[in-house]
Amino acid sequence: MAHSERLTDSPLESTGRIYLDANATTRPFPEVIETVAHHQRLSWANPGSRHAEGRKARRVLEDSREKIAALLGALPGEVIFTSGGTEAVNLAISGLTSGLPEVIALTDGEHPSTLECGRALGLRGWKLTPLPVDREGRLRTDELAALPWDRLKLVSLILAHNETGVMQDIAELSRRCQRRGVPLHLDAVQAVARMPLNFHETGAAALSLAAHKFHGPRGVGALLLREGVRLSPQLYGGHQEGGRRPGTEPVALVAGMARALELCLSDLNRRIETLATLRDQLEAGLLAACPNSRVNGSREHRLPNTLNIQFPGVDGEALLVALDLEGIACSQGSTCASGSTEPAPALIAMGLTPEEARSSVRFSVSVDNTAVEIAEAIRRITHVVQRLSRR
Secondary structure: OHHHHHOOOHHHHHHEEEEOOOOOOOOOHHHHHHHHHHHHHHHOOOOOOHHHHHHHHHHHHHHHHHHHHHHHHHOOOHHEEEEHHHHHHHHHHHHHOOOOOOEEEEEEEOOHHHHHHHHHHHOOOOEEEEEOOOOOOOOOOHHHHHHOOOOOEEEEEEOOOOOOEEOOOOOOHHHHHHHHHOEEEEEEOOOOOOOOOHHHHOOOOOEEEHHHHOOOOOOEEEEEOOOOOOOOOOOOOOOOOOOOOOOOOOOOHHHHHHHHHHHHOHHHHHHHHHHHHHHHHHHHHHHHHOOOOOOOOOOOOOOOOOOOEEEOOHHHHHHHHHHHHOOOOEEEEEEEEEOOOOOHHHHHHHHOOOHHHHOOEEEEEOOOOOHHHHHHHHHHHHHHHHHHHHO
């Protein structure tokens, strides 16, 4: 494997722990850490300043903007830097819904950053209507005609689900949005660098992403906003990012995000194949060793790195604790919803019972994992599941 694909020696060799929670966050590539450190040392000035130091930082910022735009099929002026995916999602939803309250369509089982922003708008008179999904978590395009298109002001769709990995076919939804003049926002936080993606080809008005999901630094993300689409700023106090997102830009973090994206997309098809091989190894091993286990969501249309699996009769919270003690890092879903005792809304929207949803766990691999780790993970997970099943 290339240097950027193996971050260090195997974590299994160095710590005994196996990290299978890449959808929560990924470790920055060494090249990304070096890029951030380099620009913290040499491009530390305010990019809005007109002196030589400021102009130097501005060049790094704009070079990074151009690189990100080119890699994602956007124009440089369509890239708005944010503090991460949550802010990018909030900026899109709140910024595209100015004016008198009407209707927003959101996917059933949305990420908390989208759902809670929608609920906040609901307190101001906006009505939320669901985009229904089937038992595999896929958008039901046959029900799109029933949406209140005359009153819709925004449609927001999670392109690849953080909990199940299910990827959506947006072609029909995008066509309807364009015909009706309704802006479409795509939450692509999990999708970027894990599936082929071109912003202009999606037909979307806006697209959100976060660097730490693709081995970039935390604390930086972006909103891609199609040229000509009006966006009301949600913060005030500066002219940065074309007046759409004020605040001094974190030049070093932006440069790190651009470097991470460049590395991840340099050979995307091979990376997808590598991730899918590791995921499929994990899936096959667990299904064989735990006979009652079942995969949640579409097995054909999902991210190559994500496995959401239920172990009937096993409490998911107890399983997480036991797996952590066994050196396995995983989750039950969105980290943004940690602490919630409610079953995952995405699984309920797919028709699972609360008991089935609570017995489900998400494993998500990255290029930092190896086949040896996955084999060991299967052994440990099976041991824990069988022990908890006997209680």
